[in-house]
Structures are given as structure tokens and as C-alpha cells.
Amino acid sequence: MAKTSLDKSKIKILLLEGVHQSAVDNLLNAGYTNIEHLPTSLDEATLIEKISDVHFIGIRSRTQLNERVFEAAEKLVAVGCFCIGTNQVDLDAALVRGIPVFNAPFSNTRSVAELVLAEAIMLLRGIPEKSHRAHQGGWLKSAKNSHEARGKTLGIIGYGSIGSQLSVLSESLGFDVIYYDVVTKLAMGNARQVASLEELLARADVVSLHVPDLASTRWMIGEAEIALMKPDSILINASRGSVVVIEALAEALEAGRLAGAAVDVFPVEPKGNEEEFVSPLRGLANVILTPHIGGSTLEAQENIGIEVSEKLVTYSDNGTTVSSVNFPEVALPAHPGKHRLLHIHDNVPGVLSEINRVLSENDINILGQYLQTNERIGYVVIDVDKDYGTRALDALSQVSHTKRVRVLYSESSFQG
Numbered sequence: 001m002a003k004t005s006l007d008k009s010k011i012k013i014l015l016l017e018g019v020h021q022s023a024v025d026n027l028l029n030a031g032y033t034n035i036e037h038l039p040t041s042l043d044e045a046t047l048i049e050k051i052s053d054v055h056f057i058g059i060r061s062r063t064q065l066n067e068r069v070f071e072a073a074e075k076l077v078a079v080g081c082f083c084i085g086t087n088q089v090d091l092d093a094a095l096v097r098g099i100p101v102f103n104a105p106f107s108n109t110r111s112v113a114e115l116v117l118a119e120a121i122m123l124l125r126g127i128p129e130k131s132h133r134a135h136q137g138g139w140l141k142s143a144k145n146s147h148e149a150r151g152k153t154l155g156i157i158g159y160g161s162i163g164s165q166l167s168v169l170s171e172s173l174g175f176d177v178i179y180y181d182v183v184t185k186l187a188m189g190n191a192r193q194v195a196s197l198e199e200l201l202a203r204a205d206v207v208s209l210h211v212p213d214l215a216s217t218r219w220m221i222g223e224a225e226i227a228l229m230k231p232d233s234i235l236i237n238a239s240r241g242s243v244v245v246i247e248a249l250a251e252a253l254e255a256g257r258l259a260g261a262a263v264d265v266f267p268v269e270p271k272g273n274e275e276e277f278v279s280p281l282r283g284l285a286n287v288i289l290t291p292h293i294g295g296s297t298l299e300a301q302e303n304i305g306i307e308v309s310e311k312l313v314t315y316s317d318n319g320t321t322v323s324s325v326n327f328p329e330v331a332l333p334a335h336p337g338k339h340r341l342l343h344i345h346d347n348v349p350g351v352l353s354e355i356n357r358v359l360s361e362n363d364i365n366i367l368g369q370y371l372q373t374n375e376r377i378g379y380v381v382i383d384v385d386k387d388y389g390t391r392a393l394d395a396l397s398q399v400s401h402t403k404r405v406r407v408l409y410s411e412s413s414f415q416g
Ligand SMILES: NC(=O)c1ccc[n+]([C@@H]2O[C@H](COP(=O)([O-])OP(=O)(O)OC[C@H]3O[C@@H](n4cnc5c(N)ncnc54)[C@H](O)[C@@H]3O)[C@@H](O)[C@H]2O)c1
Pocket: 084, 085, 086, 105, 108, 109, 112, 157, 158, 159, 160, 161, 162, 163, 180, 181, 182, 183, 210, 211, 212, 213, 214, 216, 217, 238, 239, 240, 264, 265, 292, 293, 294, 295, 296
């Protein structure tokens, strides 16, 4: 069980994968000076070695935070995913250790939607092949297999933030939009939800995937699904590499069943820019291959840096967990002049009454108390008088089923 009360300058923050400088600036402005900022992800062995004294880690989609990494992360307080997807993090392993995980659920939505729309137009015109030929000195001037977007049907699979944003943008260009989602979703503009994946695949001229990586979405587009797509239609995947069986897509493109594809995410992606990219899609005409850059615009990255670092700072300074993807959500007021205790425990009956009993036995008056639970853990936040912070920390660490206790000193203590 971890018991923590640290001065900000001792809180170690590790930022990987070239998280934008806006995050570093934000953390420094908030008084967090012990920051290591690396441009790449780390392999598991290096990460395990490095993470043992880290309190906050910031990653993007490449860094795998699995059970073994969490096991070594003895001091880890919270994780920031400076991206949308959180499938690279074992959220349960974090939860059972009392570690909240935050992300940026909307900051790169627009960047992905714009890229996909541009790709749909390029593929409908056969531009990748024509451009490639021209680079080689060829001249493929022809209207064959070249189409306007106007009046074509765009089928969106997964009508969440990105899918619905794409819907709005593409409709304004004249696409007819249909979408499939496991949840009934409000249609944007004139878009229409269809009842099944099969119906969408059979009707769309361009199919674009925008689902998260879940057990239910893994390999959801394989040989059978591609066979349902219209001849000469187009497939775009900027969601996760686990969603499409890449060999089946390559076969369909080689056989001329599909007119083209754009793929930004792959089952296996290079660890860094120096590693070779290997894929059965390499060298195929009218296929746009991009190195997982759907969200990689300067605008998105700067916003993500600010958003996620703010969430980490707010949790560290104040205990607020709003918008955490794995943790009970608590919105907390500031606590000037008081010390705040964060108590994370197994969600079993009796813990709250034991907390209150030990505080009462130690003559510690409770000035404020907040509780939220999920099916696995309980999160109790208790404000006490400034004189009792350390005593309360010791008392709460004795409570049965405690996973972790932290004390956040009032702001004046940090400055002193
Ligand atoms: N290429 C990139 O750089 C990039 C950038 C951002 C996000 N992404 C990926 O895109 C995904 C989607 O992002 P988002 O912000 O739109 O997520 P979101 O959670 O807002 O939307 C996902 C939608 O998919 C739906 N869904 C879930 N399972 C489904 C299924 N089996 N069939 C159909 N629909 C299903 C959900 O109900 C939801 O509406 C992310 O999870 C991430 O993996 C990639």
C-alpha cells in the first residue's frame, strides 16, 4: 500500500513519445519542475527500469502500459494518454492499483476527420496511382474509375466523435452519409443510421472505420465482410490496426475487388521512425499508406498537451478525477487552508465507516468528505484541518482494504 505526501519539486514526471511542449510548459507553470521529456516510446525492459521512481507518466498510442509495467511502477500516481485511444493501457491493472488514467477524448477528432475526407476524395479520383505514375515519368490521363464525391454514399462504422464529425464535413461536400453503430446515435444533418454492418457494407461506395479497439471490434472487417462491399468501393481505416484483417484487404485490392484503400493504423507498427514499416499493402496501386498520423497535426498536439497536462495537474493538486477513463469520477472544490486526503480502497462494505472511526479516534475533525465508487474501487476524499495532515495520513493508511493514501497539502504548505 502506497502512502504519499510529496513536495511538487519531488514529483517525477516522465513524458514519452514526443508529447507536445505545451504539456511541459503547463506542468512547469503549475510548479512541477522534475520532468523528463523523451521523443520516443521505450521498450518494455527500459520502461520497467525507468518507471520505478516515476509519479506521473505521459504517453501516446505506442507505449504499452501492461501488468508487468504497472507491477514495477511502485510510485505511479496517474497516467496521461496524450491521445484518444487508451487500448495501449491495461486499465484494469491501473485501477486495482488506484491509478487513474486520463486521455484527450476530442482534441484530435477534427484532424482525423479532415484526413479521412481528403483521402476519400483522392481515392475516388485514383490519385495515388496517377501521382505515382507521374513521379515515375508516366502520364495516366484518363477519367476511367474516376468519380466525384457528390452523390456517392459514405458508410461510417462507429458514429462517435470522429465518425459524426466526418459525417458533417462529408455531407457538406455532397456525400450521402449512412452509418452503423452499436448504440443508437443522433444523426447529423441528413445522415441515416442503418440497422446492420452488412447493410452498410452493401450500400456504401466508401467505407470508413471509426471504432475503438475492443474485443468486439477486433478483426471486424475480414474476408467475409470485404466480400459484402460493393465492387470497386473503397475502404478507409484510421481507427486501430486490430480492426481490419490486413491480409484480406491486400488480397481484395490485388484481385481488383476494391478500387482503393487508405490505411493509417496497422496490426504491427514500427516502434519509431527509424524502424522499417512492413505490410502486405506496400506497393499496391491506389492505396494511401500513412504512419499513424491521423491525429498528428500541430493544432491537435498542442491542444492535447494542454488538455491532458491540465487533467494531471488538477488530479495532483486537488484530487479531481473528472473524465478519467477508468476511475470513479469526483469533481472537487479548491481546499485553501485545509489538507486533503485521498483514500483509494477496495469497494467492499465497511471501509467508509472504518475511515471515519479511525479519524474520530485520532481526534481529527472532518471538514469535508466526498465519495465515489465503481465496481472495483472506492475513492474517498477528506479535508481536514492543516494541523492534522500527517496524523490523518498515518491513521488512514491503517484502514483495512486500503490501496493507496495521499495527502495534498494546502497551497501555502507547497509554497513554504
Ligand atoms: N489514426 C489516428 O491517429 C487516430 C486518432 C484518434 C483516434 N483514433 C481511433 O479512433 C477511435 C474512435 O475515436 P472516437 O473519438 O470517434 O471514439 P468514440 O468513442 O467517440 O466513438 C466510437 C464509436 O464506435 C462505436 N462502436 C463501438 N463498438 C462498435 C462496433 N462493434 N460496431 C460499431 N460501432 C461501434 C461506439 O458506440 C462509438 O459511437 C479511437 O478509439 C482511436 O482508436 C485514431
